[in-house]
Amino acid sequence: MQKDTVQRSTVPTSATHSSAFACCSGEDRALYVKKLAQSACIELDEREVKEIVSYFERLLPIFDSLQSQTDESAISAISQPARESSLRTDDVFVTSDPQPTLAAAARTKDGYFSTGPILN
């Protein structure tokens, strides 16, 4: 496994549960959840909105630890456990010797194929 140099913060910064959700209360939180639902193309009834507000209130504070206990500047982020290979054909470089092909050309000019006009 690749070894990376990382540092941890020794002094956790204060927990900052400072999202738009945390900054508002009551009705505004319900509005915030409705806005999220709209962006996710999900229909919620009032009962579901209430449940999700309660779910967020309980769950979001645990994410504060992610920022407060790590020294961001010294740690690089990773998105995959292993490196991805590329499936894009335009990322695949194949080197080949152009001489045999050029030698077979009917006409060449300055090292390129020379072709007749396509449109008269």
Add this chain to the structure above:
Amino acid sequence: MIYKHDTSKPNGPLALSEGMRLHLEIARLSAYEMAEKIRKRELSVQEVVRAHVNLSNTVNADLNAFIHIGAEYAEKRAREIDAKLARGEVLSPLAGVPVAIKDNIATNFMPTTAASAILKGWTPPYNAHVSELMLDADMVVFGKTNLDEFAVGGSGVYSAYGPTSNPWSLHHSAGGSGSGSAAAVAAFCTPLALGSDTGGSVRQPASFTATVGAKPTYGAVSRFGLLAMASSLDHIGQCARNVLDAAILADVLYGHCAKDATSLDKEWESMQDAALAGKRAENAFSGLKIGVVRQYEADMVHPGVWDNFLLILQYMQDAGAQIIEVDAPSFLLSVATYYMLMSCELFSNLARYDGVRYGPRMGEELSAIHSMQKTRSLFGPEVKRRVLLGAHALASDNYTQCYAAAQRVRMLARQDYANAFEQVDVIVSPTAPVSAFSLDAAFSPAPPNPEEAYRADMLTIPANLAGVPAISIPSGFSEGLPLGVQIVAPFGLDREMFFVASMLENLIIDRLKINFDLFATAGKLTTTTAPKGASASDFPTGDKHTTASKDGDTPSK
């Protein structure tokens, strides 16, 4: 509509008719033994498949482990493989062995619903790479197993097809999300099953049902055709009743796949050989360095789980292993990291279920947006919660604080494993902090304490964050319910994992005097008088489906 568990249902043992008992004689064989008997023509593939299909159809009424059982398809496949054997063709080591597949893995010969109402009745036009590999190996895929919708959940209750019961206690959860695969293997419906493991969905159900659940190194097994939940965390793994069977199936599944961008371009040596070497090794614990994470403390897990874990450590020490504490402080942040990354990726991956690309188009008279909303209202409650959590985390105001921070902690987890594996060969821990919880406790419109519910995955998540291989094997019981111990090996060293797991399996069985394979005779599967007219050769002629509720919530029974 929210499912309410029927507590009036008798809590096992599962009753089997006399005819079914004969089927059980075959089903109790391991995959290894079954394959050998098929090769030697002591058993026909049709006999083997018939036994498993009949058992599955019988116990599924109690367990709800299968969403689909393809009896006719399986019978046809069995006949074809028997014909190949009759012609003297040399087939793969697992030829003729039945296998079930978690219903979020694509099969073009059976429906694939991911236990979601949004994919009800959908049969993909293609096979997942792993499905194709098992067909090429002449295995008989006969059923699709239940799960939490789109593998989102850790209890098996968030399925549009109803919850799965644990064969050891029908009032308890079989874990999740791979509840059906684990329950089916534990109840002898199949010797092998496939699962997907994003945060422990193969290993935690294995722990709850006294089965083996293995998750490979990230990239070792192709995910092409797995209905993606969180792509950077998803793995396809094996469920079995012993380590050797899991390793033999691994040999079928491991290898490079050009259709999966994350597939490792690596030749894998035989996992079966490694497991067999572990099984036959004498004094192999001597000199083995076993790591125990210093940050995992007794008060983080149930006392019964902790006591069992200490006992297993003692056994290994007595056998000559050196127990070494390793530091992994980032593991304490793994639950928050996982739920952040997973919900963000889930938000993105489930965007395709909109009635245009996938899912039924609903409310066609409405505008495009409202039509999509109608379709997506078929998602169950836990999927909705986590998709919205992802929407919150990916909002520009929160991105740095949430998603980017989680990606950095993921780097720390990888670093902690790298440091630990400089000192030890493998790391062991309990697989789950608790034994199977009651279904009643799991059912709720919303988890009353989501942070508590999600911490149930805390011991399995770190391996997914770092992509290292991990396996859960049965380690004993607490209050009558099974427990598991987890072995984690360095990235790419899956053979070492199977080797140690096989040795430890032998040691546990030897010391605890428990043969988990004899679950069937331990009183859980009992026999009853056969109904008039029933016989061992009874074979269902139609495919069976479990019905999804219309509104996408788990149905009442």
